[in-house]
Amino acid sequence: MYCIEARLLSKSYGNFMAVDNIDLQVPSGKIFGFLGPNGAGKTTTMKLLTTLIPPTGGQMNILGIDAIKSPLEVRKKIGVVLQQPSYEPTLSVEKALDKYGMMWNVEKNIRKDRVEELLVAFDLVDIRKKKNDDLSIGQRRRVQVAREFMHDMELLFLDEPTVGLDPSARRGLLDFIKGKVKDGLTIFFTTHILEEAEYLCDDIAIINKGKIIAVDTPGELKNKFGKEKTIKIHISEQKDISSLLAGIPECTIEHDSGVIITVRSSHSEQVLQDILKILASNDMAVEDLSVVPTSLEEIFLSVVKNSNA
């Protein structure tokens, strides 16, 4: 069952294609990460899917509803945290949460409980009486994200929700989101902080220049695009190690300082064994050794680079 199904979705501004015939399928009850460099089309896609702007072409089905024909029906069932800050400057934190719940027609007694719950969950208790206008950017962002949990929803769109948050607040928010997903919520999450996507997302799509260039689980993306691992060896004395390792098949020497050498290989286990044999046969002592898998960030950069090429 898919929460979001988009087919050949596009949005153009004059000759510029902000979103270029993308296909998307987001399964229910999962966290779907939507990654891309600045200006890639993430926010425009988000605005299309949340029915804030109409598409130029294509079809969208959100929660089983034709989002082009019945946008209001879709919006009644989703939550959206936009990238740009949004707040009522004259309201206090707790009043802002309560009024937002009222706008979503949440009953007064339920609102009261939720306000208390969210003030604690988002560490807002100490600033509950402060007006939004007097908050720091990070505090305001926390209120903005917390506010969205005042109402019930089946699908939540989060457009870079952790921007402006300190590391502790960021981790707190990600864990809170994970908890909500366990309760059945589906999340569409855009970010360019790749550690977040790796920590949080079940599936990831990468968009560049308005086109989706990769979609898969973080693990599969690594399998597909990141089979290579980086082997870093620190030897005790300066030697011409590059010439010794040159004969190892499937091994690319990236860096050689004489005592530290970095190689990349998609057959890292075999290559590591060969390197250790060569070092032992040349009486070269190893001071330190590490094998690092390719990070999502490297995959992202590589996929985007290939797409640009």
Added chain:
Amino acid sequence: MHEIIRLVNRNLTISLNMGFVIWQIIFPLIYIFVAGFAYTALIHQVPFGNKTLDYPAFIATGMIGFNIMNSTLISGIIIWNDRRHGMFEQILVGPFTRAQYIVSNVYTIGIIGLVSAAMITAVGYPLFFKQVEFNILTVPLVIFASITGSILFGSIASIISTRLKSSEGFNVIINTVFLFFAFVSTAFYPAQGAPPILSTAFYFNPLTYLVDVVRAGIFGYFNSLVATEMIILGVGAVILFVIATKLLSKLEM
């Protein structure tokens, strides 16, 4: 609760602060009780239809119209603030349509306009009670003036708020426009006796029609001129509301 009622509730909550309430009460009170009596030495009697009003009664009723207009500033401020603070987009990704957002603003200014009118009527009543002539048209005329005036001036404030991005620009333009409306009208002084250019300009100003209709209701004087003014006010309100709605609907996200 209906979506529009929820939005009106929200609009009233964010708009009604102590500063606004004081502005809405103190400012007209100064005009009614200070200017009203101070200018009596200069303006003794003001002809209105088949009646002659004393100046405090004239300005007190003018202040009802003035306060209705002033209260509609809130409409522009709500829209402008919503755009500036991201709430415009946030509301429109929620369970609301643009039409509901617009209508909720109209209701908000309508409520504030009516309450303002009632407030100033109550405050000014001791000044004009001797000349009041309640009849079957009094309440409908005052309500008509309050509602059409709110929509008309609220639409003007909304149009300005959709066109301007900087807070300085918004404040300067809206204050200049509303200052023009306030003082180039018959709210404060009668058209009779003013230089011809000025008295003509008075009748290019919707506030003149608004206060004329209010006075017609309160002083029980209704003729074809008042009926014409009501039509102009109504048509003006509809046209400006349509323009404001179109501009709001076209606002880029």
